[in-house]
Amino acid sequence: MRWFAYNGDADGICSMVQWGLVHGIEGKRITGVKRDIELLRKVFAKEGDELVVMDISLARNASLASDIERNGVKIQWFDHHLAGSYKGNIETYIDNSPSVCTAIIVQEYLGIKSNWSQVALHGDGLSDVSTMPNLKELGELLNYNGYGKDISDLHFHPDTLLLSCMQAKTPEMFLETKEFEILKKGFAKDIEKSESISLRDGAYILPNEAWARRVVGVFAHRINSESSGPHVIAIEKEGSYQISLRGQSGIGELCAMFGGGGRETAGGIDDLPKEDMAALMNEVDTRRDK
Ligand SMILES: [Mn+2]
Incomplete structure (x- = not known):
């Protein structure tokens, strides 16, 4: 067979x-x-x-x-x-x-x-x-x-x-x-829903719903093509976030500091405990274009 x-x-x-x-x-x-x-x-x-x-x-x-x-x-x-x-x-x-x-x-x-x-x-x-x-x-x-x-x-x-x-x-x-x-x-429907998501304390937070889980990759790509970042796009789960990180450099490394991984310009963290979000945002802020 x-x-x-x-x-x-x-x-x-x-x-x-x-x-x-x-x-x-x-x-x-x-x-x-x-x-x-x-x-x-x-x-x-x-x-x-x-x-x-x-x-x-x-x-x-x-x-x-x-x-x-x-x-x-x-x-x-x-x-x-x-x-x-x-x-x-x-x-x-x-x-x-x-x-x-x-x-x-x-x-x-x-x-x-x-x-x-x-x-x-x-x-x-x-x-x-x-x-x-x-x-x-x-x-x-x-x-x-x-x-x-x-x-x-x-x-x-x-x-x-x-x-x-x-x-x-x-x-x-x-x-x-x-x-x-x-x-x-x-796809058009999912993208339309994503357009109502705006920045909250420096991150884009999507609900843990099927449409968001489907479109999160494309959404992250779009956000990233608008400015240099790094950009934090998160799906909010019960006690944690599923993080997508996009930017120009060092993204995989940054994700690895929080148990995730990835490439130079794109990475992710599967399950970031909510209490660690502030620490991640601190790291992200120090890397933002001033
Ligand atoms: Mn392939």
Whole structure:
């Protein structure tokens, strides 16, 4: 049997569509919301099975991967996140250069030319690299659909979107589907709600509701494109905040001081106790452009 484990965001879905249009997607497919990166926990492959992984970090799944490999499963791994130093015999197609996404890697592996890889570039925020600006909205909408606490927050299960994309065959045809229309309307509604959120003591505080959990990534991106920051965008939970931090530099490091992590310009803290918010804001204030 063939297993697939793929990220439920635009890049993961587009990678799968490309594979599926060539080889089919029969088998057992495991996916989830974008933040669910330990998908290999749900793979129960047996000796002689195959596993294809798309757009999931090998570094963060190394021990799960090695357990599966030791069971006699052949693994092919396509990704552009940090790979770490994996010691096993996985067939890896990993390239973490900043202008590449997984769908580009898969396209090359398959030896095809596909506009789905262009959709994926937009989804991963690499519009500068894409040669097809007409597919930007689709990439962003597929990416937006992956955001939520769990599947119930999403407009569509990522696997349902995968099947619709395959049925449409091309991104251009997908733009004519009712699924695209639903994503477009859903996104517009969420964004409209987010426009009522204003600064409170230096931070943007969103309620812990499905619409906010879906749109928080795009909201943070918009705030950040307006000024240099750092910007604190928080979802208010019971005793804590889920923090998204955006800025020009040192953001991952700043998040790490509070138990989170991230990159130079974007980061997050999953569960910041409310009593630590003042300390975080102090750190943020010292880094603000004066
Ligand atoms: Mn990706």
